[in-house]
Amino acid sequence: MTVRVGILGATGAVGQRLIQLLDPHPDFEIAALTASEASAGSSYREAAKWRIDAPIPEDVADITVGATEPDAVPDDVSLIFSSLPSGVGAEVEPDFCEAGYVVSSNSSNGRMDEDVPLIIPEVNADHVGLLEVQRDERGWDGALLKNPNCSTITMVPPLAALDRAFDLTDVRVSTLQAVSGAGYSGVTSMEIIDNAIPHIGGEEQKMETESRKLLGDFDGAEVRLNDADVAASCNRIPTLDGHLENVWADTAEDVTAAEAADAMADVSGVDLPSSPERLIRVFEEPDRPQPRLDRNVDGGMGVAVGGFRETTDGVQFNCLAHNTMRGAAGASVLNGELLAQRGYL
CATH class of the missing domain: 3.40.50.720 (NAD(P)-binding Rossmann-like Domain)
Known part of the structure; x- marks a missing residue:
């Protein structure tokens, strides 16, 4: 129908x-x-x-x-x-x-x-x-x-995979966000060409609060926010589409870079027409994902991740999604x- x-x-x-x-x-x-x-x-x-x-x-x-x-x-x-x-x-x-x-x-x-x-x-x-x-x-x-928010939706699917497998405790993220995220009149060419703007009004708060709600538990009456502490720094850069984000995720359970990548690669889509078969595309190359090359992964509805490395308390990785399509x-x-x-x- x-x-x-x-x-x-x-x-x-x-x-x-x-x-x-x-x-x-x-x-x-x-x-x-x-x-x-x-x-x-x-x-x-x-x-x-x-x-x-x-x-x-x-x-x-x-x-x-x-x-x-x-x-x-x-x-x-x-x-x-x-x-x-x-x-x-x-x-x-x-x-x-x-x-x-x-x-x-x-x-x-x-x-x-x-x-x-x-x-x-x-x-x-x-x-x-x-x-x-x-x-x-x-x-x-x-x-x-x-x-x-378009920046939140980029990092939450990879974080959800980590939380299910290794229990998130702390998240730090620095974004490199495309100009289309501000709308057609949001950033003038004189502001952004040959430049990067280290502030996007309200964006940090959205990432810090929305992510905890998305990762929270619904008990039939209310959503209990996830306990992880999330801090964000948001930056506008002169790309047209595709938000690239550098994420540091600490976990309660020990995790290697390979284990984190495998957990994300296992995230499947859902039985809906617009959901890709695999939600997260994992790149092995250390310089991927990149906005120009990877924003249209799975028709713009996928999330691309890569650049995994182990940290003292978890892993660091990069993630990317098309901000006006998936986001x-x-x-x-x-x-x-x-x-x-x-x-x-």
Whole structure:
């Protein structure tokens, strides 16, 4: 059965990626697009400054863009994908949930709310059960589910493999993040060319808190945060796509570099259309992964790791994921597939 879906914030960078992924999707059909008041009433072709390196899908180009409000979305739409700025998302996403829509959101607002599931399906799909608590507490017919920040989603799958096998205690990470993570207007060329910016507002806190929620345990009523201590330093560099991260992970159990690599290589995908067969691609070369070479691993939905070495209390490794595919639009689509599979639509 085909599920009719809508996209909030459809003209932005992540919204365009959502269209790229959803138009050919085997189970989803794009039925509604929303954007700002300035774009409402125009065709998507007119409203969107299309920047994807493929043509706008013809069946999407002529859809009339609506205002970002529940009344602008047809009643037969079962699933909403949100790529709104967090301030806008905080205001309007609850309105859609109250109106009965199920929302799979990439926006950062509400990710750490106690009754909002924060999900990477290959890591913590069982947390989706938190939606029952959410509906009871908020009285919603709809529901709100979040995917994590693009930098968080890069390091958590490898960390989850280590935690299951060797029990994480401390994590330190330094990121080298692509400019697309800031959106098309987020970093000017004069700022980033021949430069690196050693600060991304709010990013460190997101990595430090979201990772512990993703790695936490759901007991049927609440998520208990993982006990590991996480500290992050986030940096913007002049690559287009692909967040590269240097991670130091301490573990309670002794672990060698080879054992850490094997634990990550064993992480399989899940039975959802957008999940790769193997979530983590392990490189033996010491200079991999690299953004230009490896960001599109498994269609941009995989996580690449390499550069393993042993430390005093654990291991150091490098990891990479495509920040607007696996880290944003693809993550939301995957969560939408999980919602459909688990019967929440």
